[in-house]
Amino acid sequence: MKRLTVFIICVLLLASGCAKKEEKASLFAVDPLNGGAETDEAALPGPKGAAGLETAPAAEPAATADPGAAPSPAVTVTGTAAYVFDGAEGPTLYGAAAYENTGNCPVIITNAALSFNVGGTAYQYSFVPIMNDKTVVLPGETSFVAFWHKDASLTPGTAAAMAASLDCAKAEGRDVTVYAKDIFLADNYPGFTTMTGTLSSDGECDLNLVYIGFYDSSDNLIGVWHFTKNAPMDGSDSKSFSIHMKELPIDGLAEKTSGVRVIGVGF
Helix, strand or coil: CHHHHHHHHHHHHHHCCCEEECCCCCCCCCCCCCCCCCCCHHHCCCCCCCEEECEEECCCCCCCCCCCCCCCCCEEEEEEEEEEEEECCEEEEEEEEEEEECCCCCEEEEEEEEEEEECCEEEEEEECCCCCCCCCECCCCEEEEEEEEECCCCCCCCCEEEEEEEEEEECCCCCEEEEEEEEEEEEEECCEEEEEEEEEECCCECCEEEEEEEECCCCCEEEEEEECCCCCECCCCEEEEEEEECCCCCCCHHHHCCEEEEEEEEC
């Protein structure tokens, strides 16, 4: 049964982030665990320009000013990042956005519309974030979306910028919150950064989804990574993780990152 559950969640990660371009395009939503198998941290090569980070809270949930008020779901985009990478499957357009729940009720993102400017050329895509029905964001919290699109016509390294428009809907409260701490980034492999840390939860869950946003010293968003770990938790234990972020090849990510923000859900 566990193998079937893990298979289903992998299929969801691969399928649920499919995007739509105004004209037909070949799109994919990266599963960050694809090609990023867990490793023994002690076996990793010595880090070069590594950065050990304590996790900053994504934001403390805000209490609704008037509990009797009608639900008013709303989100505000607080940061974006965009790149053209030389990905594992060729040139890849990447975009990420941070957003805050500025409404008075829990929300989920129902659609993300991204507008890119890549070397002076405009591209527009829309997609439904992976497991969007599970990723419940409480008032005052910050969360993230991330998007990968393979496009052989693009040239890695081309300057890119992005604007994001996010649609949201009211959701019920989150069942289980997953926390990440002791985050450590190391630029110890050519072309990608390794991330290690530990996960814990405030309740029982068999599966999880974790978003991590990387910020520079000026609190600008550098990039976003999301992942799952097949780690049942009961609220009293913690699980370590180690990930090779091969599909986020930001040069010197560990050196550039001065803080991270995390939001995780369990189900």
